Amino acid sequence: MKKSRKIAISTVNDEQIVEAWFDQNSKQSFRQSLLKWFRVHRREMPWRESRDPYRVWVSEIMLQQTQVATVIDYFRRFIRQFPTVQRLATADEQSVLRQWEGLGYYRRARQLHAAAKMIVAEFEGTFPATVDELLRLPGVGRYTAGAIASIAFDESAPILEGNTVRLFARLMGLTEDVRVSKTQKILWRFSERLVPAKGAGEFNQALMELGSLVCRDRDPNCRACPVARSCVALSLGTQREIPVASPKFEYESIREAAVVLRRGKNVLMRLCQPSERWAGLWDFPRYPFPHGDPVSNLTRLIKKDSGLDLELDEERLSLRHAVTRFRIELKCYGGRVRSGRLKRNSAFQWVSLHDIDELPLSATGRKIARSISAFF
DNA sequence: AATTCGGGGTC
DNA sequence: GACCCAGAATT
Structure with missing residues (x-):
């Protein structure tokens, strides 16, 4: 009896740490607080001027491992030269790469170009509208598919990227290495449980905006946080120690x-x-x-x-x-x-x-x- | 589970 | 310098 209880507690560190958070917090009021904050602090970005799936897609690819401020000018130039998926599909790869020059991870540009041809050929120009379809595009993984599906098509799809990893880890008080797959699984589960049935696109963007502006890597601004009362890390005063991440590489x-x-x-x-x-x-x-x-x-x-x-x-x-x-x-x-x-x-x-x-x-x-x- | 794939921002 | 950034694909 005692033994099994002990095992149960140690497994709380896995999946059930997520459930523990949802037991302690109302997700409706969390969502409300977040969206209220977002409607005040939402930043203008060129890809937020429409919900054109093509533009959302291009922006999400550019934003992979790349800061918002860096992407803005690239996005404008890219859309000016390739305003539609058809125009991108018929462009030559060198001109696509030329627009990408300086952004890095050039495979993204080649895959974007290849995916544009796929969309025109296989999807007959109708943009793939679900996570499952989007995942078939080269360069589109789970995050990007969720972002496009929710933002452009209002699918209730979860996301997980740099900002939300940090935010979720602090909300749950996760002290494990966020780079290992076991922790990633916990974080995805958290995102799945949190995403609303309607308005997932706005909600997901609000999560990222909060992570970027308030739940910052250094110097988190907890006093300005609309969901501070739901934050385990803040309640323990450990927000600066979280997230824990093993080094990526040595130079x-x-x-x-x-x-x-x-x-x-x-x-x-x-x-x-x-x-x-x-x-x-x-x-x-x-x-x-x-x-x-x-x-x-x-x-x-x-x-x-x-x-x-x-x-x-x-x-x-x-x-x-x-x-x-x-x-x-x-x-x-x-x-x-x-x-x-x-x-x-x-x-x-x-x-x-x-x-x-x-x-x-x-x-x-x-x-x-x-x-x-x-x-x- | 590790490695590859860029380059710039920031403290 | 060291770490981070709206990650995905390959090994």
């Missing part, structure tokens, strides 16, 4: 070299291959920084890969940047071609200075391109 410092090789008005560029970082984007020829004499070693590397006979100058530009789990120190060299022709089906290609503006580059590639006059 590794690496050094690279890039080369701006000129031939007349053209510059040697390389199309990043599908298996590489920046797939589909253009980059300057780039290598791990060679040991020994960088100029002579780089000259040999480029000659081997491109087939060109060339002459390199000294270092002209040094950039530091971080990408994924790497801190990169990138040194850039200028150079001229003496003779030779490009190898066939190497990813290299001569690009005129003017055309570089139209190509999608990585953020560092664009920095090099902008200071290209320093190499001539």
Whole structure:
């Protein structure tokens, strides 16, 4: 008897911690308080000006792992150039990637483009309107499907992302690592139990807005919180210790070299291959920084890969940047071609200075391109 | 269950 | 520097 009771208590940490919260709190009054707050503090955002599923979809893809402030201008430009799903579907991928340049996670742009073609072809232009249909689109996972279905189609679908993870963890007083799947499951369950049958779109946006503006990562503003009375963390004074999250990765410092090789008005560029970082984007020829004499070693590397006979100058530009789990120190060299022709089906290609503006580059590639006059 | 995939904001 | 951001797909 005592034994089974003990087991029951330890399993409270799992699914039933959710039920414990709902036992202690009225979800109707929680929803009311939240929506009342949201109607006052709701921020204007370009994708909130309509409920056009296409625009909601584009915004949700852009917002994956990307802050609202960063997305706003990208969204405006993207919708200006690709105002409908049909226009996106018939665009070429390079122009889509060009609009995405600087946002990062470029797979999102390629999948968005692929999904637009799917919608036009398989759904005959009728936008997928349910979570289950939306999940068939590449780049659309559980969060994004729930967000689109609820915001654009008023489906009662739950969401879970950065803001709501933090909010829910504090509301329940969750002290477990929110990155492990067991905790994710608890958080999804919480979202499922909380989402209303009607008005889920507004409700979900209100949750995220509260997480973003009030239940902030650092410095949560509990005095301004409309649902403070439902917050276990606040009642225990542990709101600053929650959420607990294991580190995502450790940084590794690496050094690279890039080369701006000129031939007349053209510059040697390389199309990043599908298996590489920046797939589909253009980059300057780039290598791990060679040991020994960088100029002579780089000259040999480029000659081997491109087939060109060339002459390199000294270092002209040094950039530091971080990408994924790497801190990169990138040194850039200028150079001229003496003779030779490009190898066939190497990813290299001569690009005129003017055309570089139209190509999608990585953020560092664009920095090099902008200071290209320093190499001539 | 881990890793990959960017880049900028912020303290 | 270190962590976060309206995550998804792959290994």
